[in-house]
Amino acid sequence: MKPHRRKKLGIILFIAAGLSIAIGFTAFALKQNINMFYTPTQVAEGEVGAGQHFRIGGMVKMGTVVGDQGSLKVNFVTTDFVSDVPIQYEGILPDLFREGQGIVAEGEMDTAGVFQASRVLAKHDENFMSPEVKAALDASGASAENHSPMANNK
Amino acid sequence: MIPEIGQFSLILAFSLSIILGTLPLLGAHQNNYLWMSLARPLSAGVFVFLGISIAILAYAFITDDFSVQFVAQHSNSLLPDRYKLTAVWGGHEGSFLLWTFMLSGWMLAVAIFTKSMPLEFVARVLGVLGFLISAYILFMLATSNPFDRIVPLPPADGADLNSALQDFGFIIHPPTLYMGYVGFSVVFAFAMAALLSGKMDAAWARWCRPWANVSWGILTLGIALGSWWAYYELGWGGWWAWDPVENPPLITWLFGTALIHSLAATEKRGVFKAWTILLAILAFAGSLLGTFITRSGLLTSVHAFASDPSRGFFILAILGVAVGGSLLLFAFRAPLMKSEFGFDLISREILLLANNVILVVAAASVFLGTLFPMVYQALTDDLISIGPPYFNAIFIPLMALLVVLLAIGPYCRWKRTSLSFLLQQLSKVALASVAIGIVLPLIITLQISIAATIAVTLAAWIVLSMLQDFLGKTSNKASRVQGLKALSLSYYGMQTAHFGMAVMLIGVALTSSYSSEKSVLLSAGQSVELGDYVFQFEGTAPVNGPNYVGDEASFLVSKSGKQLSTLKPQRRIYLATGTPSTEMAIDAGFLRDLFITLGEQKEGNSWSMTIYVKPFVRWVWLGAIFMALGSFLAAADKRYRRLRRRQTEPARAKVKSESLGGELQPSS
Numbered sequence: 001m002k003p004h005r006r007k008k009l010g011i012i013l014f015i016a017a018g019l020s021i022a023i024g025f026t027a028f029a030l031k032q033n034i035n036m037f038y039t040p041t042q043v044a045e046g047e048v049g050a051g052q053h054f055r056i057g058g059m060v061k062m063g064t065v066v067g068d069q070g071s072l073k074v075n076f077v078t079t080d081f082v083s084d085v086p087i088q089y090e091g092i093l094p095d096l097f098r099e100g101q102g103i104v105a106e107g108e109m110d111t112a113g114v115f116q117a118s119r120v121l122a123k124h125d126e127n128f129m130s131p132e133v134k135a136a137l138d139a140s141g142a143s144a145e146n147h148s149p150m151a152n153n154k
Numbered sequence: 155m156i157p158e159i160g161q162f163s164l165i166l167a168f169s170l171s172i173i174l175g176t177l178p179l180l181g182a183h184q185n186n187y188l189w190m191s192l193a194r195p196l197s198a199g200v201f202v203f204l205g206i207s208i209a210i211l212a213y214a215f216i217t218d219d220f221s222v223q224f225v226a227q228h229s230n231s232l233l234p235d236r237y238k239l240t241a242v243w244g245g246h247e248g249s250f251l252l253w254t255f256m257l258s259g260w261m262l263a264v265a266i267f268t269k270s271m272p273l274e275f276v277a278r279v280l281g282v283l284g285f286l287i288s289a290y291i292l293f294m295l296a297t298s299n300p301f302d303r304i305v306p307l308p309p310a311d312g313a314d315l316n317s318a319l320q321d322f323g324f325i326i327h328p329p330t331l332y333m334g335y336v337g338f339s340v341v342f343a344f345a346m347a348a349l350l351s352g353k354m355d356a357a358w359a360r361w362c363r364p365w366a367n368v369s370w371g372i373l374t375l376g377i378a379l380g381s382w383w384a385y386y387e388l389g390w391g392g393w394w395a396w397d398p399v400e401n402p403p404l405i406t407w408l409f410g411t412a413l414i415h416s417l418a419a420t421e422k423r424g425v426f427k428a429w430t431i432l433l434a435i436l437a438f439a440g441s442l443l444g445t446f447i448t449r450s451g452l453l454t455s456v457h458a459f460a461s462d463p464s465r466g467f468f469i470l471a472i473l474g475v476a477v478g479g480s481l482l483l484f485a486f487r488a489p490l491m492k493s494e495f496g497f498d499l500i501s502r503e504i505l506l507l508a509n510n511v512i513l514v515v516a517a518a519s520v521f522l523g524t525l526f527p528m529v530y531q532a533l534t535d536d537l538i539s540i541g542p543p544y545f546n547a548i549f550i551p552l553m554a555l556l557v558v559l560l561a562i563g564p565y566c567r568w569k570r571t572s573l574s575f576l577l578q579q580l581s582k583v584a585l586a587s588v589a590i591g592i593v594l595p596l597i598i599t600l601q602i603s604i605a606a607t608i609a610v611t612l613a614a615w616i617v618l619s620m621l622q623d624f625l626g627k628t629s630n631k632a633s634r635v636q637g638l639k640a641l642s643l644s645y646y647g648m649q650t651a652h653f654g655m656a657v658m659l660i661g662v663a664l665t666s667s668y669s670s671e672k673s674v675l676l677s678a679g680q681s682v683e684l685g686d687y688v689f690q691f692e693g694t695a696p697v698n699g700p701n702y703v704g705d706e707a708s709f710l711v712s713k714s715g716k717q718l719s720t721l722k723p724q725r726r727i728y729l730a731t732g733t734p735s736t737e738m739a740i741d742a743g744f745l746r747d748l749f750i751t752l753g754e755q756k757e758g759n760s761w762s763m764t765i766y767v768k769p770f771v772r773w774v775w776l777g778a779i780f781m782a783l784g785s786f787l788a789a790a791d792k793r794y795r796r797l798r799r800r801q802t803e804p805a806r807a808k809v810k811s812e813s814l815g816g817e818l819q820p821s822s
Contacts, residue, residue, distance in 0.1 A: 004496070015511055022515040026522060026548055033544035037537035055539060069757040072673050091673050092753035092764055095318075095734050 044083035057104040089117040096122040160210030161301040167203035168291040174284025178277035190277035201258040221308035230314035232701040247300035257336040278347035314730035323383025331376030337369025342438035359421035364789040371785030378778030402444030408517035409437035427491040502566040561619040587614035609663030616656035644791040651784025658777025664770040677760040
């Protein structure tokens with residue numbers, strides 16, 4: 001093999017080795033950090049494993065938001081109009097969090113069956129529904145237009 | 155009538171860009187001088203008509219012409235003028251017009267500043283850019299026309315600009331980011347011109363470098379501005395969230411960073427030619443990917459525009475044709491690019507290669523983490539999300555490795571460097587860096603944090619090795635000052651940008667390790683302590699803005715009994731949409747930021763709020779400013795201009811460029 005060919009081969013092997021190590025690490029990190037998304041119905045049917053960290057999405061049920069007056073704890077119920085899941089969150093809710101609107105919460109179920117959220121995301125745009133919330137509603141067969149109280153608000 | 159002129163002007167720009175995208179390219183192929191020489195005037199024409207178009211859209215906003223649908227959706231008669239003007243890029247249609255207009259601006263700059271380059275080459279570059287612009291305008295005319303009217307009954311008032319966008323950050327972040335993004339289209343066009351002609355030499359890399367550097371610098375600023383804006387506007391105390399829409403600019407930036415380094419090797423040593431071209435294509439693909447993700451409605455995000463599947467397909471088609479076509483061309487032409495391979499295992503070439511491998515791997519892993527949920531959903535119908543821990547786990551070690559090599563790079567000579575030379579130069583620097591890394595965080599904070607130690611060590615490693623390099627490079631001169639004057643601007647540019655990396659590293663690591671926050675409920679008169687600071691809540695007062703109402707709270711901040719500042723966060727309700735919005739208050743400082751976001755009012759006049767102390771957070775953006783400055787300095791190196799002047803004298807040009815080609819070899 002000519003010297004410059006050998007060098008070229010060396011470089012290619014160097015890149016290939018780097019890439020395969022990187023792919024290995026990446027795949028491992030990816031596996032560790034996937035958050036599954038579940039709808040309230042899936043949660044109610046017990047599809048979620050114990051202690052699993054996941055995302056849940058749905059509409060905030062009308063009249064269920066109860067803020068604790070002495071602390072930052074907030075309780076509300078999220079629904080896909082088939083099943084309901086109670087959620088507890090401690091902190092300041094996003095600006096666009098309102099009853100009757102779609103949200104996505106991240107956290108885990110506690111032993112009492114309450115979803116302890118570490119993060120709550122609300123949609124950013126009046127006319128736009130998060131694909132996750134939309135999927136949750138589609139899955140339950142409920143269309144947002146029939147149930148959304150947005151029409152009443154306006 | 156006036157908006158129709160804008161529309162007409164857009165159509166004219168389209169027609170011109172179609173000609174620009176075909177005739178000069180054919181002319182370059184068939185050596186038709188007339189067709190090639192059309193490229194420059196046509197570029198100017200496209201720029202002018204796109205300019206008229208965007209000016210008319212701005213005029214429609216200023217004059218509250220709500221019969222234009224885009225204006226009605228993104229403005230309101232109460233909106234302050236500066237936001238009316240900038241609401242041009244407050245939605246999908248207008249921001250795409252801005253994007254296209256900016257590309258035409260870059261194109262005009264290419265037409266003007268390439269007088270020294272062969273006409274055939276310029277015709278190809280402008281032709282490729284014209285082709286891209288024609289696709290973009292067609293996309294606008296077909297799916298997202300900013301001049302669409304609401305007939306016959308226009309609304310009395312507009313729906314208002316999204317309240318989160320009514321901020322200074324919105325005025326500067328999108329244009330800067332777009333400017334950087336589309337700059338990589340120019341580099342892409344240079345790469346395409348090289349592939350089309352089959353000629354790619356040191357001169358090509360030299361022509362390309364200033365454009366790549368400037369685009370990269372502006373993109374760096376654009377991303378940093380976005381991060382700064384998110385930090386003070388979104389109110390959760392973060393400056394980077396690994397959001398699927400933040401990631402494409404980062405991917406572009408990483409490819410772009412690899413590109414500007416690989417271009418250096420291509421120019422100076424004639425190596426990595428095909429690789430450089432590939433990076434130019436990838437950086438451009440990254441910018442199109444960003445457009446696709448934000449505009450197709452695939453994702454939920456602050457950045458996502460309202461969804462419309464036909465737009466997604468159209469952009470995907472542009473992406474497919476542009477990237478697929480260029481990769482196909484690359485596959486045919488890359489074997490023609492003969493690179494030299496005359497360098498040893500320890501050489502600057504190898505370090506630049508390692509830089510490229512690390513950056514490309516980082517870009518690929520960010521790409522994977524961003525698109526994986528979408529692919530997963532398409533395959534299994536299950537929705538998943540990839541959290542920040544994934545990105546941190548991959549990105550942080552890669553960047554640490556990059557920084558270790560970054561300091562060694564400038565010491566290495568092209569072709570070959572002896573290991574003993576490197577050890578002699580850098581062993582003391584390494585020891586000193588580790589010592590500083592261990593001691594400095596301890597002195598300042600009295601806390602041990604492994605992340606902070608590693609970060610300070612690495613930052614010291616960059617800065618100390620840089621100082622030593624300056625000392626070494628000036629030691630043989632009559633005086634230090636003279637020595638410093640003799641160094642080239644591109645050397646200063648490189649060191650400034652590397653210094654920016656050290657600053658950013660400190661900012662990222664220390665703010666992540668030492669930030670603290672507290673969510674509390676306070677009534678007027680109560681106070682809360684966080685770190686060394688005491689925040690005293692004084693109560694709230696009502697405020698009235700032009701298009702909102704709200705409450706303003708007042709806090710006295712003190713440290714060990716000494717009053718520092720008064721912070722006044724607000725909670726607003728925007729009248730047109732009824733959306734609530736928090737305006738956080740920040741006391742910004744070189745070494746730390748203090749900030750407060752106001753939550754909501756509870757019983758007994760108490761308010762919920764979150765208080766943050768964020769040490770060194772400004773350094774994240776300060777670092778980006780240094781990086782951008784470095785890239786501009788490097789682009790301003792007189793080497794590029796000197797060549798231009800010489801080559802304007804055609805008779806001498808040939809001889810000179812050859813002799814310069816030879817000259818380039820030994821210079822470091």
